[in-house]
Amino acid sequence: MTLDFPRIAAIRLGYGLSPLAPPAENAAALLAGIRASGPDANAVTTARAQEQTRRHIELRKAMADDTEAARKKFQAYNRENSRLQVRDLQRRLARAVDDPTGFGERLVQFWADHFTVRATDGTHNALAMAYVDEAIRPHIGGRFEDMFFAADTHPMMLVYLNQNTSRGPNSAAAKRQKGKALGLNENLAREAMELHSLGVGAPYTQKDVRQLAELLTGLFYSYSDGFAYRPQFAEPGAETVLGRSYGGPGEGHLRDIRAAFRDIARRPETAQFVSRKLAVHFISDSPSPELVDVMAATWRDTGGDLPQVYRVMIDHPEMTAGLRQKVRQPFDLMVAGMRALGVTGQQIRDLDFPQLPALTANHLMMMGQPWGRPVGPDGWPEGPDAWIEPQLLAARITWAMKTPRAMLGKLPDPRELIETALGGTQSEQLAWAVPKAESQAEGVALILASNDFNRR
């Protein structure tokens, strides 16, 4: 079977085929489609997240009066707040299902995972939403260095990787509060190099980590004042990271941090590490060194201009040569399923509690990808063995049984769905099995649970 570029690209680089939207014709259309994945009218801002926390504290304080009314108000507020993660999933699902090419929303997913954050307590749920809208979406079609800086200095990242509590050991703040002073915390500095840019194999040392940690002191977020660079928290003097000196005598500046991020972003190790990560995510778990090398070369030549790097990947023969080398991660599968069934973003936006989590978040959790709760800052695993284990596959099968009826009311004809969902790429085994299912529901489930559909 020979497949045309549009269908291959829709399956491998997008969220699969849809009866409602034709796949992108060529690389230019895919790249142009990225623009649709910027922040939209419902974007959450850090300011709104601050308001959320402020309100939380206000209502908690009000409970000091010990009135039933105050308690009820606080509980109601907390319930809404705890539901934000599912609301966030709802937004992301709706946008992904509606994205005409799917590539832009796949990139949002990829980069938000590359720069993983996690709302470590409920008061940060809104901040985690703002993070994607403010630090990721605006930069997926721009330069890596801008996303790198935006992500690693965003309040959510500062909170997640403990930068918020890091102080220069010789900073004015540390000197003023001897005894109970906060000290240096290396967490963000380490992950910025190990996970976000250079990769753990790169030739950096503990000293570079420590120097970058000292350079990053001063980055600070508070719910009362938002993000601010606070020179009084910063370690005085210059820091040397990977052989380059940043800052000078006197007060620290945010611009020195930006300069360091730019330099790290442009290093060849970063070009290689992040290019490979892109190829592993979109093409295959073991992409050829040649593919990675040409992507990294373009990265170096263009100063990390992402669309040009994507273009190399899209145009490479390895993209069109093979299908189904990757297993769809649960979120990816859920979006692809909704698209194939012809579900619209509006239908997803219309869902409310308790159906909303029952149809979305709960399934993702059972499939091994609880929304907004990656285990660590290295994000979700890429390899298929992390996802296709007995219990996780059982959850995929359960999802395939339950979703179509719940979303559509009326089930599609499995003989038609197999064509819309797989566009002629279905295996003989699947084509043989689907008409033999004992019910329409199981026929549909066989398609959505098939290895054909669970791979891309």
Added chain:
Amino acid sequence: MIELDRRLFLKSAALIGCSAAAHPLMTSMTFASLPSDNRLVVIILRGAMDGLDAIQPYGDPMLAKLRRNISVGPEDGALDLDGFHALHPRLAPLMPLWKKGELAFAHAVSTPYRDKRSHFDGQDLLEAGTGNDLPVDWRVGGWLNRLLQAMPGTTAETAYAVGLEQMKILSGTAAHLGWAPRSSVTLSSQGQMLLDHVYHDDPMFRDAARDAFRIAAETETPERGKGPTADEAALGAFAASRLNGASRIAAFSIGGWDTHANQGPVIGRALDKLSAAILALRDGLGANWGSTTVLAMTEFGRTVRENGSNGTDHGTGGALLMAGGAIRGGRAFGDWPGLGEGDLYAGRDLMPTRDIRAYAAWAMHGLFGTKREMLERSIFPGLDLGADPRMLA
């Protein structure tokens, strides 16, 4: 010599995928009976447990000097164990085990991982069970998987990865199973048969589905527990149910140990989970608890000094917790390196005095009769087992 061994190891690890019969480890296999009556449970504590807080060596006067807010010993409610160590108050539910000789620990243990202090590399190395000279990749797999390869009479049912977390420690060519306590399959038997046909040429899907259908048929879905430790209790209970049957090895994870800030309540919650899992294992195993060894291992320890946020940062030497009726518990194992200025690793971390793999190796030796040479060359390639700590009863 060691170099040669390791190359041989890599080569044979790659070979096993091609031809089981050709693998030198498998020549003496018999597939008849259960490999042993003994049981091994490995709990991976993800995020780097602060061993100095879980089991507080308050008898070392330096501890109070380096930590003002955490690990403050019996004065702050920790339970004295032996006049030198005290159990964190949130591990109090395990105190009866200590008194019965079913709980023990070793401080100052580590993998060979040093200096970069990354959770992910640290966990990868802990689960791979290799040294720094081997790349951690698919060929190496996890050390529990290599144990399976070396054990006669194993089937996939012999070992379980329990829960939704990926367990690299069991990854590799030897068949094993994974299941989460709350999983189920909602497909008719005709549907299951058709899906088996659909998956036929895709071994990863086919094998996972076959196991899922079978385990679901055998398992009663437990009532969904409530409370912050319900999930961990369910992991322990499910593991126990399989270990009461044909399984002999189980592994699962407990997260929440990365206490960079505000350590008190954060480690408290994690210790509650660990206690709940161990007690669920004991309760579920019943009489079989007597032949069970539980090892709770973490990727590395944490800085000896508190940091500026009432927490601790990534360190080196950590603690190993052991439990089970098969152990010689109620005692501390290993050598205490001290906390003085010159005693610390890199001036900041607890100095490792023993490779954590040596304890795991001696446990496997005692439980399954795994030969020393096998342990040092194949399961933990390059490890020097050293003297037997005699941790099993």
